Amino acid sequence: MKAILETHDLKVQYGEVVAVDNLSITVPIGESVGLIGPNGAGKTTLLKALSGVLPVSKGNVKYMDKDVTSKKSYEMSRMGVSLIPEGRLPFASLTVKENLLLPAYSIKLNKNEIKEHLEFVYDLFPRLKERSNQKAGNLSGGEQQMMVISRALMMRPKVLLIDEPSLGLAPIIIEQIYEVIPKLLKTDLSILLVEQSSELALSVCSNIYVMREGKMVHSGNADRLNKSELAEYYLR
Template structure:
């Protein structure tokens, strides 16, 4: 297998005396969907925030495309190609859909024409966003706001897209749409790291998967392997 695009070694994160992430190792390979699954409070979102530079790492090393990004500021990580879609979507509700998307390109320096082309690509991927481009983001449904959050992150031209609980609070039929879109984005070449409590959906689309429990990775394998793992079935799939 090729060298990993993003590699995490010995990552630890503590909040006071509580060690939320306990020295975990994992890697993302270019063009793949990798997922980190586990129960609420297992350390999934903290791991993602640490990768993005939004919480302090107490130990460990993160390399992206051979470059050490462990101590980089969040905006430097974004401009380098690692972009996160926040849990809860974090759309700017008093701005229009178009303005939200344009803000996603704030780190880019490649000219208006390139940004406009990418905006049209987002509109093609999410036609409802084109229909509502001049409306306020706050008037979108939860599923539409999730589409907007993904589109805004893609406007930064990421090489790795980090997603934190994209299914949270959405109706099952909308969740299916979101995961279908993630597969489509991945087929276009984008590497995805998905943190998700909906274990079944995440494992179905994942090339590689890790299970985290109380801050430690306890299982890893292909998505298909973990879907069939009795421990995963008993703990997360209700089989």
């Protein structure tokens, strides 16, 4: 399967501290790839480097076969790579609909395109349509997570980088959010998903990478991942 996003020997540092060490990954077109591992493994740092938020110290990032290693975050976003960061971060004083329209305006969608995209995200998360005129700061944590995912989708991305979407949410809300991922894959969207819960990642991802202390310690097909071996990566 052809890659839409990939890295080769990627290294990312915070000063003298190496957070990602010579790491290579591939996100195939139209597939969901899971990135799991214990806290402090470097997963979030990797997503930030892929989306242009953090500079790369060594190696390269390729998007659709083009070298984008030095691209800034706004450039990556406009090219089709959208980062959904951990912690949700809505524009609290704006309504749900206003939050959703901001990216649509930034890429200059016309009225018909805006209507089409709003209908798409409202179909994914009907609760957002019910609360479209409500201030985003008054939403529950689960509703905010639905909204930031939808806000990213309004940018018409080709790749979604999702960081810990289940963090701090009730099980029923997590289930609703994870039901959306297979629907997104049917639209040929590609996804790189960071999750603390290996069980959640395995439920929606075709391939899994396991990180520990900035290094890749395992990669392979999700269906063939040995659960006992996986547990050892977290306990070492």
